[in-house]
Amino acid sequence: MTDQELIDAARQAAQHSYSPYSKFPVGAALRFADGSIVTGTNIENASYGLALCAETVAVSKAMADGARGGLEAVAVTGPGTEPITPCGRCRQVLNELAQLGGTDPKILCVGPDEVRRLRLSDLLPHAFGPASLA
Template identity: 60%
Template sequence: MREDYADLVQQARGAAETAYAPYSRFRVGAALLFADGAVVSGANVENASYGLSLCAETVAVAKALSEGRRCGLVAVAVASPDAETISPCGRCRQVLNELAAFDRADLLVIGAGRAETQEWRLSHLLPDAFGPDALG
């Protein structure tokens, strides 16, 4: 992992510690880095009605959008102390794509598990993504 993103990963790890995961016991944190240096984080939030649960990335993106952030997403770190490796699920890849599409960014995605940290570009994780342009 590049040293310039070490703090972003630490913020994602910190967010994972605040996760509400009483059912799966699988804690995940996400931290979004914007071009102005701002970081918006989130943690997964489970619900007894499993379909209502929210992933960490979704929480962070909703927070960013509700704060008025529409552009400048540079990177996202996703971390879990409960997994050897981790990457965003398909739903979260789509949610991240929606925010990245505001400036057509191919953001850096960092997955930090217990044993391994990996990096990808969103276009690698979600090739031929469905986005706002597909709506006409």
């Protein structure tokens, strides 16, 4: 799967967003070494603190299906005029899955006219993860 196909999967996921409060639909798509793709979208709640980000939903789905590493790339899309990046919580959640497989996935931060390509380690340097507990 190409980066563009991963971006398209994230955009498709955003169409299923439940974001009645922020009106800010976000989609995420994760690509694994085995070629599988897992998507997620943000899910808001009237009790705002209970909202779930698209990346967290996608990681939860992947781990519930047995994924424990192999994360190669992540695409994140949202509305607005600038590329969207994962929030701090999502960076940490992505890092947990990446460290389980010893990867530093490419993060595609997607805007309407630009895609920023970064590594997770660029977004979360000196990350705390499973190895930190040893």
